[in-house]
Amino acid sequence: MNAIVITVSDSCFQGHRVDRSGPEVAVRLRQAGFTVDRNLIVPDDRERIAAEIREQAGRARLVVTTGGTGIALRDVTPEATRQVCDRILDGFGEHMRREGLKDTAFAPMSRAVSGTFGTTLIVNVPGSPRAAVASLEAVLPLIQHALALLSGDTEHSEPGRASGKK
Amino acid sequence: MNAIVITVSDSCFQGHRVDRSGPEVAVRLRQAGFTVDRNLIVPDDRERIAAEIREQAGRARLVVTTGGTGIALRDVTPEATRQVCDRILDGFGEHMRREGLKDTAFAPMSRAVSGTFGTTLIVNVPGSPRAAVASLEAVLPLIQHALALLSGDTEHSEPGRASGKK
């Protein structure tokens, strides 16, 4: 299954910094069985992030963004993601923050959201390579289950009909 | 106190499947002291769910929906609930998901929300009988406290004035 990683960062976009998070997220996704043939870098601009998510959602079933989930004034990835998504999955961000507390007391500061856009799943993770990979790992089993459900494969729901469908 | 259970399910509505969650939720509510004289079944249609919640809120102080809280494309109960509610109680869904982790690693996938519509409390629980009852049990003490507060019985607030009123 195809996945696309979008790095959101002004300084990476301008070439002032080398993107490490995007490639590390891609490596972790490949280990989990995804094909990742595209890493993109966009600046911290709400409209450009939203447009990129929307376009890539047409090419892949999973779009992971890294960066722009914090509290600094330029951090607008969650807003862009909410703008695109049909439905928000509050439990994904909650779970990342709760799991993140095992690593840092600042985990509750992440504003990362996840949601669906048609049958594509959009997942925000933070911008630091370490937090990006840790957040992704926290929700990887949820991602795989969600993609099966979005494909109409309700037999994967658990226990019984965890999707709420019957 | 009256409660009404609404089962949200295309297949139950069409008669292709027997509704088990609705009756099990009703049994649990009766054990908790509620009078449940009505179980309804509606299809996974946002407008119909919203209309039913709104209508039943005129007849009972508590409306519990089961089903449609997952991630499959037809799951729209949370959206219908948000559309009706005056105010959302984020802590109820959070608490169900956190408690649900004791039972299944997929608990964070539930999008169940709760909220108020006038003095009526609306609570979404998932569609599987097991997850429905477990989610209800997780928030039953909160439900009883919330209904007291919505009745203006601020003496029930705890500790001191947990309702935020003073």
Next chain:
Amino acid sequence: MNAIVITVSDSCFQGHRVDRSGPEVAVRLRQAGFTVDRNLIVPDDRERIAAEIREQAGRARLVVTTGGTGIALRDVTPEATRQVCDRILDGFGEHMRREGLKDTAFAPMSRAVSGTFGTTLIVNVPGSPRAAVASLEAVLPLIQHALALLSGDTEHSEPGRASGKK
């Protein structure tokens, strides 16, 4: 750094009750190094709460409200806060509720939200003195980190670039 405390309470505003939460929150903020030269009391009115938050945000980098976060019909502080904020910090309310469970099973009932308005941080805490101080303490390290990030001090981010900026 300046902080302002706004007590939201009809009965305190009308002089029927002495405000204890506001002063206790102010004491705790001073212990944490903030200058608190102003405690305000407003009634449970959404527009007046929003106007007060907006005005005080022009005078201080931190505005803490106490009261109006519950489920009673007059509790509208979270709605007023959402109306003012540019961005919501879901993790702050989540963290208060999770930490609050150590003290009371009713902690999930708080609807307290936090968010940013320009470079000012707005934080709701409940109205009871005990819950107000406990909630504030749960997020104090996050508040201090958030204010540094809002000042553009990304060197304080942790670990590495927990702010999501790079």
